[in-house]
Amino acid sequence: MRRDVFQAIADPTRRAIIALIALQAMTPNAIAEHFETSRQAVSKHLRVLTECELVTQEQMGREIYYRLEIERMIEIDKWLEQVQQIWEGNFKRLDALLAELKQQDKQERKK
Amino acid sequence: MRRDVFQAIADPTRRAIIALIALQAMTPNAIAEHFETSRQAVSKHLRVLTECELVTQEQMGREIYYRLEIERMIEIDKWLEQVQQIWEGNFKRLDALLAELKQQDKQERKK
DNA sequence: TATACTTGCAACCGATCGGTTTCACGAACT
DNA sequence: AGTTCGTGAAACCGATCGGTTGCAAGTATA
Numbered sequence: 001m002r003r004d005v006f007q008a009i010a011d012p013t014r015r016a017i018i019a020l021i022a023l024q025a026m027t028p029n030a031i032a033e034h035f036e037t038s039r040q041a042v043s044k045h046l047r048v049l050t051e052c053e054l055v056t057q058e059q060m061g062r063e064i065y066y067r068l069e070i071e072r073m074i075e076i077d078k079w080l081e082q083v084q085q086i087w088e089g090n091f092k093r094l095d096a097l098l099a100e101l102k103q104q105d106k107q108e109r110k111k
Numbered sequence: 112m113r114r115d116v117f118q119a120i121a122d123p124t125r126r127a128i129i130a131l132i133a134l135q136a137m138t139p140n141a142i143a144e145h146f147e148t149s150r151q152a153v154s155k156h157l158r159v160l161t162e163c164e165l166v167t168q169e170q171m172g173r174e175i176y177y178r179l180e181i182e183r184m185i186e187i188d189k190w191l192e193q194v195q196q197i198w199e200g201n202f203k204r205l206d207a208l209l210a211e212l213k214q215q216d217k218q219e220r221k222k
Numbered sequence: 223t224a225t226a227c228t229t230g231c232a233a234c235c236g237a238t239c240g241g242t243t244t245c246a247c248g249a250a251c252t
Numbered sequence: 253a254g255t256t257c258g259t260g261a262a263a264c265c266g267a268t269c270g271g272t273t274g275c276a277a278g279t280a281t282a
Contacts, residue, residue: 010121011270015190022197029228041271043230062228062279070198077191079126080184086133087181122240140258152241154260173249173258225282231275238269244262251256 003052005075013037014045018068021055025067114163116186124148125156129179132166136178 009015017031028046032039046066049055054072058065120126128142139157143150157177160166165183169176 004121004123006117006123006126007121009190010115010118012115012117013270015117019194019197022194023201027228028230037270038272039229040231040273044270047230064229068194068198070195073191073194076187079120080188080191083130083133083179083184084181086130087179090134124240138258139260148240149242150259151243151261155240158260175259223282225280227280228278230277233272233274235272236270239267241265241267243264246261247259249256249258252254 003048005052005054005072006079008048008052008054009076011045013041014049017042017045017049018054021066021068022070025058025065027063027065029063031066114159116163116165116183117190119159119163119165120187122156124152125160128153128156128160129165132177132179133181136169136176138174138176140174142177 009018013035016035020026020031020034028039028043031046032042035042046055049066050057052072054069055066056069058067120129124146127146131137131142131145139150139154142157143153146153157166160177161168163183165180166177167180169178
């Protein structure tokens with residue numbers, strides 16, 4: 001199942017996990033110590049984050065370190081910029097409209 | 112009920128609605144025409160977006176225009192930047208560590 | 223080899239989500 | 253005034269979510 005990055009960051013615990021492992025790669029147990037939920041719950045969150053490739057695993061003996069793949073987050077940034085561009089384009093068209101109206105007003109006064 | 116902006120953009124239809132009204136304020140009916148779902152479903156999405164103040168309503172006769180409040184999206188951007196800063200700080204600490212190791216190596220060679 | 227540690231996975235549970243259907247209210251048209 | 257149009261709200265439904273509990277597998281340690 002292909003996961004969505006936006007869905008991944010929708011959960012506050014997951015966002016906290018992301019911020020946590022942004023500092024340094026960590027094991028599920030170490031991560032779980034920072035929260036009130038069980039280790040298994042954290043494991044499920046990590047599974048979601050792995051499925052949308054926001055994190056990668058690295059086995060070290062019997063421990064598994066989870067590392068943040070920050071490049072995947074540019075997808076969010078890209079969408080934000082896209083919306084903002086549309087929004088700004090909107091303003092440009094508004095400016096154009098206002099200019100047009102002003103022009104019409106000018107021609108109106110000529111009559 | 113206080114809504115979460117991250118939760119609001121988690122749904123793909125909601126993201127599409129946001130992109131749509133970024134272009135220009137629209138009525139629920141006009142928005143619904145762009146999707147395969149019912150008008151009521153769109154209305155529920157608009158309710159969610161309104162609850163987290165991502166959009167505002169403006170009554171015009173019997174129509175209601177929904178306008179995007181793009182300022183609310185900076186919260187997402189702020190979080191992204193925060194994570195990225197932590198991540199970069201991580202690299203700085205790595206650089207510091209490498210520098211320290213190099214220093215140790217230098218002193219090692221002096222002996 | 224036996225035991226402890228670290229982890230993932232499956233099953234289950236209540237809550238929430240996204241959707242449809244139905245209805246109610248207010249504004250505009252005839 | 254009666255009808256149509258535009259909309260929100262409530263009730264319901266199947267699916268998914270986030271969480272817990274219990275278990276199995278692999279690795280280290282004695």
